[in-house]
Amino acid sequence: MNAGATMMPSAKIILFRFSMIMLSMLCLCGSAQGLPSPMVIPNKVDSNKAEPNQAEPNHHIVIAAGTVLDGHGHVLHNVRIVIEGSRIVEIYRVKNDRKNDARGDAKAGPVDYDLRGLTLLPGWIDAHVHITWSFGPDGKNAGQGGTTPEATYSAASNAWLTLMAGFTTVQSVGSPADVPLRDAIAQGLLPGPRILTANEALSGRGADTGMPEEIRAFIRKQKQAGADLIKIYASGGMTRGSMTMSQEQLNAACNEAKKQGLRSLVHAYRDAVRASTLAGCTEVEHGLGASDDDLKLMAERGTYLDPQAGLLLENYLQFRDQYLAAPYYTEEGFAAMPRLIPVSQEFLRRATKIPGLKIVYGTDAVAGMHGRNAEDFIHRVRDSGIDPMAAMVSANSLGAEALGMSDQIGSIAPGLQADIIALDGDPLKDITAVRRVVFVMKGGVVYKNSARSPVSVR
Numbered sequence: 398m399n400a401g402a403t404m405m406p407s408a409k410i411i412l413f414r415f416s417m418i419m420l421s422m423l424c425l426c427g428s429a430q431g432l433p434s435p436m437v438i439p440n441k442v443d444s445n446k447a448e449p450n451q452a453e454p455n456h457h458i459v460i461a462a463g464t465v466l467d468g469h470g471h472v473l474h475n476v477r478i479v480i481e482g483s484r485i486v487e488i489y490r491v492k493n494d495r496k497n498d499a500r501g502d503a504k505a506g507p508v509d510y511d512l513r514g515l516t517l518l519p520g521w522i523d524a525h526v527h528i529t530w531s532f533g534p535d536g537k538n539a540g541q542g543g544t545t546p547e548a549t550y551s552a553a554s555n556a557w558l559t560l561m562a563g564f565t566t567v568q569s570v571g572s573p574a575d576v577p578l579r580d581a582i583a584q585g586l587l588p589g590p591r592i593l594t595a596n597e598a599l600s601g602r603g604a605d606t607g608m609p610e611e612i613r614a615f616i617r618k619q620k621q622a623g624a625d626l627i628k629i630y631a632s633g634g635m636t637r638g639s640m641t642m643s644q645e646q647l648n649a650a651c652n653e654a655k656k657q658g659l660r661s662l663v664h665a666y667r668d669a670v671r672a673s674t675l676a677g678c679t680e681v682e683h684g685l686g687a688s689d690d691d692l693k694l695m696a697e698r699g700t701y702l703d704p705q706a707g708l709l710l711e712n713y714l715q716f717r718d719q720y721l722a723a724p725y726y727t728e729e730g731f732a733a734m735p736r737l738i739p740v741s742q743e744f745l746r747r748a749t750k751i752p753g754l755k756i757v758y759g760t761d762a763v764a765g766m767h768g769r770n771a772e773d774f775i776h777r778v779r780d781s782g783i784d785p786m787a788a789m790v791s792a793n794s795l796g797a798e799a800l801g802m803s804d805q806i807g808s809i810a811p812g813l814q815a816d817i818i819a820l821d822g823d824p825l826k827d828i829t830a831v832r833r834v835v836f837v838m839k840g841g842v843v844y845k846n847s848a849r850s851p852v853s854v855r
């Protein structure tokens with residue numbers, strides 16, 4: 398799905414700077430129509446500085462919270478979260494937090510954001526997106542990696558929508574066009590989630606995939622091009638097709654990734670699941686068709702599983718006419734999708750029963766899904782019977798662990814990045830609360846604050 402065209406890096410930077418200006422204009426339009434302003438730069442940040450999306454090192458923010466899911470499965474009540482620069486430095490428990498009194502004790506005041514009455518949790522992590530995948534100007538699926546101005550704006554928009562939906566980190570698996578987007582966001586030039594990218598994926602094509610040494614060279618090339626991880630396609634599609642790589646080829650790919658200090662994510666169905674596990678790959682994407690024994694082996698080896706629970710297929714069906722095109726999106730394929738939704742949900746239900754299997758949250762976000770990533774939580778809890786707290790943890794501390802970033806993101810704890818979101822509602826009681834993200838902070842910068850303030854304590 399890669400358009401394959403290349404562009405000089407300088408031209409890309411200009412395009413990204415221009416898209417940032419366009420996004421600022423969009424924000425202004427929103428305010429002019431009386432809509433809540435989507436971006437709130439905290440008072441103490443100098444909004445005239447060149448990169449408004451990065452927190453100043455000594456910038457101090459205090460959040461008052463009534464309920465916090467810490468990302469590890471614990472609930473904290475009546476706390477003040479103190480943030481300095483981009484990090485959380487302290488969490489104070491507040492005694493006798495009186496109604497409508499957000500001042501609290503002196504050490505944790507004054508309060509900048511009173512979010513009592515909401516549910517706070519660490520910014521979510523989506524382990525599997527295609528951040529540049531968009532519909533083109535004709536409304537048809539344009540795939541990922543486009544480098545036209547339209548494709549570039551769409552990619553920037555996808556990043557913005559994803560962040561506004563509460564996802565502060567995504568793993569894009571992905572395309573070379575992810576790299577300048579990742580870098581622009583990291584430099585504070587553009588609002589979006591923290592992006593990890595696979596750059597160009599290794600596509601299994603049987604013997605044509607190459608000899609082990611050629612595969613190893615391909616993996617090293619991705620690292621040189623700035624990849625944060627390696628993506629491998631080791632099997633056919635959801636319903637049929639055998640392995641597209643031999644065990645020996647897979648072994649070479651995942652072993653070389655490991656040698657280069659990179660994780661490996663493998664698109665795998667059926668027998669490719671066991672082969673990826675045996676090859677020592679880090680994470681299996683999708684996984685449908687794996688037996689209980691395959692899943693048990695994954696649990697033993699510590700291989701992560703990243704299944705989907707319905708949003709992806711629903712999205713394809715919703716945008717059927719825009720996707721319909723040979724060779725990947727056929728009438729036959731669409732006809733099979735409705736029955737595959739319950740099959741995916743049953744697979745997740747079965748996988749959840751395997752002791753010790755680490756299941757992360759990844760949506761496979763393609764065109765039409767960006768900004769709706771949280772919808773799959775609803776499928777997981779409502780249709781696959783996943784415990785809502787486990788669903789949250791899969792996109793918080795467990796998701797961070799799978800990324801090798803537990804010391805930076807995935808929980809609300811001192812020393813970690815201040816990636817904090819707030820929901821209007823309690824996802825443990827009503828999972829549809831994940832649709833109501835009213836506050837988004839990433840790295841100590843507030844990007845969204847449409848909460849009522851002050852919020853009365855319930």
Ligand SMILES: [Zn+2]
Pocket residue numbers: 525526527570761
């Ligand atoms: Zn994918």
